[in-house]
Amino acid sequence: MIVLAVSGLQKRFGGVRAVDDVTFSIVAGEILALIGPNGAGKSTCFNLINGQITPDHGTIHLHGRDITGLAPRQIARLGVGRSFQIAAGFASMTVRQNLQTALAAHHRQSWRFWHDAMGAHVAEAAALLARVGLAAQADRAAGVLAYGDLKRLDLAIALAGAPGLLLMDEPGAGMALAERGALMRLVQKLAREDGMAVLFTEHDMAAVFAIADRVVVLDRGKILASGDPASVRANPVVQARYLGSGR
Template sequence: MSAVLETRGLTRHFGAIVAVDDVSFQLHRGELLALIGPNGAGKSTCFNMLMGQLKPTEGQVLLDGEEITGLLPRQVWRKGVGRTFQITATYASMTVVENVQMALLSHHGEILRFLPFATRQYREEALALLDLVSMADQADRHCAVLAYGDLKRMELAIALAHDPKVLLMDEPTAGMAPKERVGLMKLTADIVRSKGVSVLFTEHDMDVVFAHSHRIMVLNRGALIAEGTAEEIRTNTTVQEVYLGGGTVFADEGGAAHA
């Protein structure tokens, strides 16, 4: 199975603190790969290096064999890497379909050229994406009145508007009710199967992780300590000890905490 995303010795220092320590892994095509660990393990720092928000101190990031280490976030996005965040960010004054249309305009490089006529562009394509995430029936509702779970599904449609090769999902079910969590991750798994998108996600709900991941990686104090199937991770004594013992929060020179 070929790797669409790969890291080699990915490392990030904040002063004397090693937040991510020599992390190497491969994300395969059409795979749903979970990255888990205690708070402060280095998950978000790792994500930020993959997406270009942070530059690695050492190591490489490769997409389809091409090095993308140190590229700006918009350059990484153009290469085919999408991302969803713990807290949704949408245009509350716009409708659901208009939000997705804006993402499609950006994907096609027409965000400025057609801005006065945005609501006329790519509506059918936007509706198809909303149908994929079971939101087509709410297309003309304003985002300001949506339930949080619906906002998360809309955010997924927005991320898919760029037709990404890789989708990074940072705690996609954060703030959701248990039933909504299960529904969103089942939806994500269905999209992985139907569209062949490769997904790397972080998550604290172990029921979600064990139910839907093809593989699981465990990060602690910046280093990978385990990798395997759900059953292998569930029975790994080192992983059990890490979760029972909690995690470490790293701080940079300015005193800001980093996961």
């Protein structure tokens, strides 16, 4: 089942084609890595898919529905979750409250003025926290979490929306190697268990080749190569342009 289909996507900034005729799709349960040098267009692709910017040409379909040009909030409600490169929790709230807020939003309850938010979705929040390994931190303020834990919280908030597609922008950025590996394995497990499609960008090739089912290499806005990790790694053009001969 195709979750996301991106077709002929194009976006210019000034005279530069940041994203130029990009086409790919992801099926349920699949983990797709989007890699390439800085400025290759990865972030632009991401922002196009989650609605922060609108494409000049091309379409984006989610579960067969055209979502091109929708606002980020609307796209989020259609089941696209995202985690941020620089993880951002709701700093002035506890970890549990962070999730209660996200869960309330998912259940379309953010306009309830008179319910007690702290008594709502307690079990659901606890389950999510347990899944990402934050159960012990539930009552701490998000603003004082260690960075690795903040990344997990960010992921848990994204999962609270029960997304069919999860977008992760450099999930490993800023994390220690061991933490990074654990997070990537967690994502892999979630994708397998929930049949969630995952699209992520990452500089750390070890992480990419460890968990990705498929890899798309971007270079100056265009798709340079795509395929399973082994074939991409062996691709001479990719080696010359991006990975470098040392790998």
